[in-house]
Amino acid sequence: MSGTADKPDLNLEVEAGNFHYPEDYAYDAGRGLTAETVNYICDVKRDPDWIREFRLRALELFTKQANPTHWASKDLNTLDFDQIRYYLAKGQQAKRSWEEVPEDVKRTFERLGVPEKERKFLAGVEAQFDSEAAYSNIKQAVADEGVIFVGSTEGLHNYPEIFRPWFGKVIPSGDNKYAALNSAVFSGGSFIYVPKGVKLKHPLQAYFRINAEQFGQFERTLIIADEGAELTYMEGCTAPKFETATLHSAVVELVALRGAKIQYITVQNWSANVFNLVTKRGLAMEEAEIKWIDCNIGSRLTMKYPGVVLQGRKARGEVVSIALANSGQHQDTGAKMIHAADETTSNIIAKSISIGKGRASYRGLVRIPRHLRGCKNNTVCDALLINSDSRTDTYPAVSVRGHGNSAQHEASVSKVSAEQIFYMRQRGLTEAQALSLSVNGFVNDLVRQFPLEYSVELKRLIDLEMEGSVG
Amino acid sequence: MSRIEIRNLHASVAGREILQGLNLVLPRGEVHALMGPNGSGKSTLSKVMAGHPDYAVTAGEVLLDGENILAMEPDERARKGLFLAFQYPSEIPGVTIANFIRAALQARLPEGGELDAVEFYQTLYQKMDELEMDRAFTARAVNDGFSGGEKKRNEILQMAMLNPAYAVLDETDSGLDIDALRVVADGVNRLRGPRLGALVITHYQRLLNYIVPDHVHVMVQGRIVRGGGKELALELEARGYDWIIKEAGLTVTPEPADGAAR
Numbered sequence: 001m002s003g004t005a006d007k008p009d010l011n012l013e014v015e016a017g018n019f020h021y022p023e024d025y026a027y028d029a030g031r032g033l034t035a036e037t038v039n040y041i042c043d044v045k046r047d048p049d050w051i052r053e054f055r056l057r058a059l060e061l062f063t064k065q066a067n068p069t070h071w072a073s074k075d076l077n078t079l080d081f082d083q084i085r086y087y088l089a090k091g092q093q094a095k096r097s098w099e100e101v102p103e104d105v106k107r108t109f110e111r112l113g114v115p116e117k118e119r120k121f122l123a124g125v126e127a128q129f130d131s132e133a134a135y136s137n138i139k140q141a142v143a144d145e146g147v148i149f150v151g152s153t154e155g156l157h158n159y160p161e162i163f164r165p166w167f168g169k170v171i172p173s174g175d176n177k178y179a180a181l182n183s184a185v186f187s188g189g190s191f192i193y194v195p196k197g198v199k200l201k202h203p204l205q206a207y208f209r210i211n212a213e214q215f216g217q218f219e220r221t222l223i224i225a226d227e228g229a230e231l232t233y234m235e236g237c238t239a240p241k242f243e244t245a246t247l248h249s250a251v252v253e254l255v256a257l258r259g260a261k262i263q264y265i266t267v268q269n270w271s272a273n274v275f276n277l278v279t280k281r282g283l284a285m286e287e288a289e290i291k292w293i294d295c296n297i298g299s300r301l302t303m304k305y306p307g308v309v310l311q312g313r314k315a316r317g318e319v320v321s322i323a324l325a326n327s328g329q330h331q332d333t334g335a336k337m338i339h340a341a342d343e344t345t346s347n348i349i350a351k352s353i354s355i356g357k358g359r360a361s362y363r364g365l366v367r368i369p370r371h372l373r374g375c376k377n378n379t380v381c382d383a384l385l386i387n388s389d390s391r392t393d394t395y396p397a398v399s400v401r402g403h404g405n406s407a408q409h410e411a412s413v414s415k416v417s418a419e420q421i422f423y424m425r426q427r428g429l430t431e432a433q434a435l436s437l438s439v440n441g442f443v444n445d446l447v448r449q450f451p452l453e454y455s456v457e458l459k460r461l462i463d464l465e466m467e468g469s470v471g
Numbered sequence: 472m473s474r475i476e477i478r479n480l481h482a483s484v485a486g487r488e489i490l491q492g493l494n495l496v497l498p499r500g501e502v503h504a505l506m507g508p509n510g511s512g513k514s515t516l517s518k519v520m521a522g523h524p525d526y527a528v529t530a531g532e533v534l535l536d537g538e539n540i541l542a543m544e545p546d547e548r549a550r551k552g553l554f555l556a557f558q559y560p561s562e563i564p565g566v567t568i569a570n571f572i573r574a575a576l577q578a579r580l581p582e583g584g585e586l587d588a589v590e591f592y593q594t595l596y597q598k599m600d601e602l603e604m605d606r607a608f609t610a611r612a613v614n615d616g617f618s619g620g621e622k623k624r625n626e627i628l629q630m631a632m633l634n635p636a637y638a639v640l641d642e643t644d645s646g647l648d649i650d651a652l653r654v655v656a657d658g659v660n661r662l663r664g665p666r667l668g669a670l671v672i673t674h675y676q677r678l679l680n681y682i683v684p685d686h687v688h689v690m691v692q693g694r695i696v697r698g699g700g701k702e703l704a705l706e707l708e709a710r711g712y713d714w715i716i717k718e719a720g721l722t723v724t725p726e727p728a729d730g731a732a733r
Contacts, residue, residue, distance in 0.1 A: 418524065420561040420562070422521075422524065422545060423557065423560060423561035423563075424561075424563065424571075425544070425545040425546040426521050426522075426546075426548075426555050426557075427549055427571070427574075427578075427633065428546050428549040428575050428578040428579055428633070429574060429575060430544075430546050430578070431546070433574065434546075437563070437566055437570075438563065441564055441565025441612065442564065442565055443565070444565035444566070445565065
């Protein structure tokens with residue numbers, strides 16, 4: 001078993017991702033953001049009028065809203081929206097075969113091991129390079145069942161009858177400044193529809209890659225699981241290490257209709273110059289289940305609070321979150337559970353690790369209004385501090401009213417002790433190996449919920465982070 | 472050359488000198504007992520040998536097969552073949568015994584070396600059977616929620632798996648009932664032979680009924696003050712330590728609380 005277990009299955013490590021190719025784009029919206037930028041994107045993408053209106057309205061909302069620095073990191077103010085490039089693409093149409101993908105883009109994804117994984121264990125893959133998907137394909141057997149897996153542009157052009165009713169409904173453009181920004185300039189991302197009763201055995205995967213400097217990636221994903229359908233979606237993200245700030249601001253909307261199940265897995269390892277400001281939310285109808293498994297390593301500042309609106313009776317929502325903050329990084333992550341029907345249940349398990357001067361914050365919002373009956377929430381959030389100047393904070397906002405509803409919140413902070421490290425070193429492990437083993441042990445119960453390919457990769461990423469953290 | 476030789480070792484913790492010129496030789500292939508009253512510095516010696524960062528060595532040498540190990544990192548000493556069975560082993564939540572031992576073995580392989588998983592589990596299960604440990608143990612997190620006896624068995628299991636050239640067992644008998652003591656002692660005896668030199672630290676003679684030492688060192692106030700055969704342990708049991716302290720020309724001080732000089 002060890003023979004294959006340690007081989008890299010998904011190359012998400014920063015060193016492996018630290019390369020980029022010279023820029024050569026057919027489409028470039030230039031720097032800065034005005035109505036003109038938005039119109040350029042609409043023209044290039046041949047957006048229908050309703051999308052153009054949607055974008056321009058969102059641009060207004062974005063311009064009106066201030067950065068939320070009254071509660072969030074002041075570091076947000078260092079983002080210079082006039083310097084960012086909002087749209088860079090080589091072409092409009094994602095290719096169905098790797099042979100047709102431009103050579104440098106193909107090489108990028110080959111170096112990251114994407115085509116190989118596709119052959120091995122995936123039902124479908126989308127690979128996005130800067131603003132647009134370069135490649136998108138699903139296995140024939142999956143397509144034959146009526147599953148749609150395309151880019152967001154193709155989704156809104158070719159399947160408006162499914163796309164339009166849900167688009168922007170789970171996360172309205174005005175939800176927050178960065179959701180508004182995404183709504184104004186979005187490109188790329190996935191549109192997935194799984195028909196009634198279809199249960200996908202293998203995961204669908206998207207891979208997001210930033211190649212250009214001072215660039216903003218704004219992918220937009222909408223996933224709809226029709227009644228009784230089931231799917232697992234995985235995304236991986238990397239970018240090269242640039243000196244200047246790069247922005248990744250995605251919006252992901254999930255809709256699980258009656259009895260459907262969606263599992264959404266993220267393993268991201270952005271380089272330390274990336275601002276990662278993402279809004280993710282799911283809508284779970286009667287007896288539906290949405291589970292976010294979210295793993296955040298890397299980036300300069302991540303703000304991400306995956307949420308579930310429990311809209312139908314007996315709906316279930318779960319967030320499993322792992323965040324690792326190294327020096328110079330702030331992982332501001334958490335979860336939102338909005339109960340809106342009787343007998344809904346939600347679970348949040350969040351674990352964070354702070355290394356060096358790294359900072360991990362947990363923000364949790366749980367709301368159960370007075371008129372509901374039989375709702376339950378359980379929240380566990382554990383923090384592990386590696387060094388004495390590592391930092392962690394917890395900001396829970398729990399509002400549970402009414403009779404017969406319950407919420408539990410447990411939080412713990414622990415520190416890797418010098419005795420524990422000495423004990424492991426006495427067995428022959430180096431300091432980095434010992435730290436790495438401690439950290440892996442801390443998140444072990446959560447990592448087990450990941451598909452094997454991802455848990456192996458995650459372990460490797462943790463090892464690499466710990467190696468770098470020992471002086 | 473195949474021996475640990477400690478020469479004029481001085482070491483202190485928090486500014487207090489605990490080891491005050493200690494000399495000791497442990498040849499590979501022999502089992503020695505280290506006895507002494509509480510607070511004499513027995514546990515300190517084990518920590519200093521293993522390289523615990525809280526202890527400062529101010530003079531002397533610890534030679535492992537002729538090579539001074541005092542400048543080495545704790546893990547380097549371990550990979551040279553020095554094993555310490557802890558009196559109070561640490562808990563490592565979330566890390567299973569199997570994974571921990573595997574990581575420790577893996578750390579001993581050359582770069583790129585790969586442990587044979589099948590062989591590893593075969594050996595692990597065999598050693599566990601010998602120590603009367605349930606196989607379910609492999610999936611439990613290291614020392615997490617273990618009883619005192621389980622922790623000590625786990626130490627001996629690791630020792631059996633890592634095959635050290637030299638082992639220091641720090642008060643392995645403390646907190647054990649008689650059955651556990653027998654199992655642990657059997658485990659150590661099974662490893663006895665030309666390839667292992669063991670230093671068994673104990674406050675009581677009881678353990679030495681099960682692990683019969685080739686030699687007994689008596690430690691008082693940070694030094695070895697007397698050595699002898701296994702009958703010395705029995706004499707200490709019968710007469711206590713005061714006579715030895717007086718013979719060594721030292722003054723008898725009241726014993727500090729157990730473990731105060733750990």
